[in-house]
Amino acid sequence: MRKYAKQLLDQIHAKEHVETVDGVPVLMKPVPDDDRPYVLDPRLLDVIRMKRKMFAQRAQKGYRLSQERYRPDKVTEDLCTVEIDVDEKLIDIGHDHKIDIYLYRRHADQGCLPVLIYLHGGGMTAGDMRLFANQMRLIAELAQAVVVFPEYRLAPECPYPASIEDAWGTVQWVAEHADELNVDLNRLMVAGDSAGGALTNACLLKDENGLIKKAFEIYPAVDSTDYRKQTRYSWSYDAYPIVEEQFEDAFSRIDRIKNSVGVSEAESLYLQGKTNYENPLVSVIYAPAERLAQFPPLTIVSAEYDYLRVGSDYFVKLLRDLGVDVKSVRYCGCDHGFLDLLGTIVQAEDLCHLIAGEIRTMAK
Template sequence: MDKLTPLSRMLVDRMAGEHNWAELGPVAFREYLVANRQPPTGEDNIVAQDVDADGVPVRLYRPAEREDDLPVLLFMHGGGFVSGTVNNYDRLCHRIARKAGCAVASVEYRLAPEHPYPAAVEDAIAALGWVAREGGKYGIDTSRIAIGGDSAGGTLSIVASLNARDRGGPAIRHMMLIYPGLDLASETESKREFGRGGYMLDEAFSAMCIGAYTPDPARRAEPNASPLRAESVAGLPSATIIVPECDPLRDDILAFSARLEAAGVPVDTKVYPGVFHGFVSTFGILPEADDALDRATAGLKAALAPAA
């Protein structure tokens, strides 16, 4: 029985197309995404500039009418560690900046297979350090930093947060986690149920991405690759977590949410029935995507509000 809503099923079938990406490989998938980018429409009235963050390309977004120093979301895009670009996420970053009333710093981290693990982790940590040190030159209030992203970008956000905690900074107020990957080596019921049958993130595609990102299987259990395996999650920032019901990653995400809660970390987690991995990027089409984006940006805005 298909658990997707009718509109979700239509979108998944349209996006999946007729390509077998597991056979064509990560570079072909990346090129396909670049060619099929959805540009922003301009309705959010955002200005953007590209900067060099200690060798890591970053695109800064801010509402055009704002001239004051703004809090910032360091954003890590998704794409299975092998694909996705800042350009592919322009539309989403424009909307986040508008709805949360903050700056967004979107990171062009290095991709596998050309740059396997831990290259992306190193870039995420470097970009976070750069924002904390140099953000003030670009109208950023560096006392109000959040981090977040979707899928692989959510993974990198958690890993960067763990490293910041363990290294004594930079201080992070909040994590905005949109269906993050938590464990490259786990076997869960949701991976068995939704890894087949046309639920977007199938097991063959996942295996392709994981193989490219971590060619050495022994490293997949490292906390910097699989943050669910971190010894402790105590002391992490508060989190808003968006979870699709029909996502192979669902059970790992819920396990991470439960660990945060048990460690006393404030967490707001919502499971959206009948939707798929990647659904938030369909805002404006799928009602659940609009609701999820509203929830994520509301949590972000509240966490980044000036201290009373």
């Protein structure tokens, strides 16, 4: 059940418009019911203030991996209007291990369908099906597609490159079992949010034969290097104007990621000294230009008040200058991770429609 009026979706669509940012057209999706610029969505503002209290309490105990994996603040609702079939399989990755995957499709859809492989976020250390099941179900309904959700291995138990191996291994498994799954490989899209966006880019780099036809990245992690040493683009708080009364709320969310920057490769729970941040499989902006130029069409979604937005905006421009078919979408008044709040934040539902729309437009 939605915690907002469904008509807010129509209000977003009525207000959305294209602005040119640093020479790049960006589809802006404003807050539906507040006409002021530089404001947080009112529903999100309530969640942010709850998060601030929760994180303040947790900070008193210091870092706990279990707390990162247990997130009572991430609550979703089932917005489906038709029956969705859910299947679970153990699949082989390489020759040395298996992972669990979930498959979602409409019960009424029996023909050969497009397929989405969705790679979840969570900083490579957290996230699972329980946090994303309702989003996957809704996308399967709206797109009339098969959605594949792999439970890739997490750090610190399984550091780099385990998650990449599992993500790319899932793409390969789907390709090898297309007939069994009854999916159309000419309509294969890979998508991911945050760390899942980084995994999406890693899959694109590994996909030398063009298996992936389209990609969709949601506030992706495209650069894990220290912004204070970055010379390709400049990161600054000045990129985030906000009304005065919401300053602390907005910047608490930006700082949530910003404050984790600067950890050495050896101290990183994900890398554990096994590679460096400039590895293109970790930070895609360092990939060779000739390889990036081969990327398939992709959409990159950013949130206005997200530390990662500046880097992803740079990545969009980089791809565009290389001739890649790339769309940029910005959800105004939103923060990092808003897809986690399907049913509470109207923009999360709108984003599911946007993902589904990109799947539906793939040619048969």
